[in-house]
Amino acid sequence: MPKTSDHENEAPTMGQTLIQSYGEYWSKDAVDGKNTEILGHRRGYKKTVKSPTAKEKVCNVWEQRGIYALYKDFKLIYVGLASSSSGGIGSRLQSHCTNRRMKDRWDSFSWFGIDSYGTNGELKRYVATKVDESTIARTLELVAILVADPPMNRSQGKFKGAERIVQAPSRTSENISIADQLADIKKVLIEIKESQ
Numbered sequence: 001m002p003k004t005s006d007h008e009n010e011a012p013t014m015g016q017t018l019i020q021s022y023g024e025y026w027s028k029d030a031v032d033g034k035n036t037e038i039l040g041h042r043r044g045y046k047k048t049v050k051s052p053t054a055k056e057k058v059c060n061v062w063e064q065r066g067i068y069a070l071y072k073d074f075k076l077i078y079v080g081l082a083s084s085s086s087g088g089i090g091s092r093l094q095s096h097c098t099n100r101r102m103k104d105r106w107d108s109f110s111w112f113g114i115d116s117y118g119t120n121g122e123l124k125r126y127v128a129t130k131v132d133e134s135t136i137a138r139t140l141e142l143v144a145i146l147v148a149d150p151p152m153n154r155s156q157g158k159f160k161g162a163e164r165i166v167q168a169p170s171r172t173s174e175n176i177s178i179a180d181q182l183a184d185i186k187k188v189l190i191e192i193k194e195s196q
Helices: 088-098 133-148 178-195
Strands: 021-027 039-042 058-060 066-072 075-082 108-113 163-167
Touching (some): 066 088, 066 133, 075 133, 108 133
Antiparallel strands (some): 021 108, 039 058, 039 163
């Protein structure tokens, strides 16, 4: 069971969004159906914590609440909501892995969470506070831009005050050499070029 703490997060300040942490284009392989972990590392965590003993902490995304998007070959195919009552993002993704209609139609996902992570990587629940209209509007705009990736938007979208979490290697996956990964990337690029 993921570690969580009921911690009252501070209300977003001017220019911030409701998104406290997020991950983009994670592999579907992270959701293996055997455990309740989808692990990530805090990007740049050691740089932001002013301590010589600071270590990069692993964060479990399983119970994160927010919005998620499913992709097939980087094309958006589904957007969903993950709440406490649905068991969080992990439970929703796991249901898409086992659903006959959905299981073979996606290969990666992005997530945008309202919960943050503590210094030890524990999930810190967001407690609703009064949020101004511009914060809500900016949050909706940035999530839409990052999920849909519209070609005419110049802004790639940045969640001010949010922490980006990068996917950790799956504990069940084989260790793949860099050469094999590069070969796979080359194949995908050739397929993309040929399809254009």
